[in-house]
């Protein structure tokens with residue numbers, strides 16, 4: 001496939017918070033490509049810029065931020081589109097599922113009304129046709145008694161059912177791209193697996209591309225075809241999932257995999273950890289942001305930000321290579 005077949009191309013995406021006349025970079029030159037129908041996972045610790053990347057792609061960044069670079073979706077640069085045209089794409093051709101459905105759903109509208117509203121706005125359906133489609137969608141995403149649930153308010157549903165309503169809403173306009181921002185964080189482990197299975201099944205059935213933001217590496221291995229590892233606002237490694245898990249190259253990726261649940265020691269009840277924490281925007285190191293936590297850091301690591309370059313079948317940003 002050539003680049004022109006790509007569904008989403010993010011090029012040199014940077015985002016800075018503006019505070020007291022100073023710009024504080026939170027994303028620095030993020031590059032990302034998604035092909036139609038594939039599932040790509042963006043992983044990293046909290047504060048690495050995963051969710052910010054998702055929000056920047058939808059052009060819904062937090063207040064007081066500046067974005068640069070380009071985000072091509074189906075060939076159109078979203079960063080230069082007028083807001084009115086972007087509204088036609090957002091929620092329709094690209095949709096997002098958020099971490100916590102209780103805050104994403106409107107508490108004063110029934111679950112049915114919220115999906116119907118989207119269908120009437122984006123698909124210009126009559127209210128009756130929209131209700132029929134919503135009932136069908138509820139049934140497709142495994143909501144029992146869909147007709148009754150159309151009349152339920154979000155607080156009357158369990159966390160798992162609320163997330164299914166969010167998924168139904170996201171799928172309602174048959175988008176080609178779904179951004180899922182840690183969609184299972186607020187759920188228990190059984191429900192977590194069911195929701196992930198549902199998203200993967202819908203991706204396969206509909207040819208839907210999914211950008212899954214996650215910190216759950218064990219889950220990522222089972223469904224993503226490619227993984228991008230982010231650290232402190234930059235992509236530090238990207239590879240096919242099987243290759244990344246078999247042969248992690250970047251020291252941060254190696255640390256993340258070591259610290260994943262599959263290495264939990266049942267005897268000592270301990271998990272290996274990466275010492276230290278993700279730097280804040282106010283204390284970002286000048287060179288490689290991982291340097292303060294990296295046992296392999298060299299002098300150049302303190303001075304220069306490494307660039308992402310091809311190493312074997314991976315892309316890696318590290319001065320060791």
Ligand code: SF4
Pocket residue numbers: 250251252288289290291292294295296297298301306317318319320
């Ligand atoms: Fe470690 Fe240097 Fe590589 Fe950063 S660039 S991960 S500090 S070796």
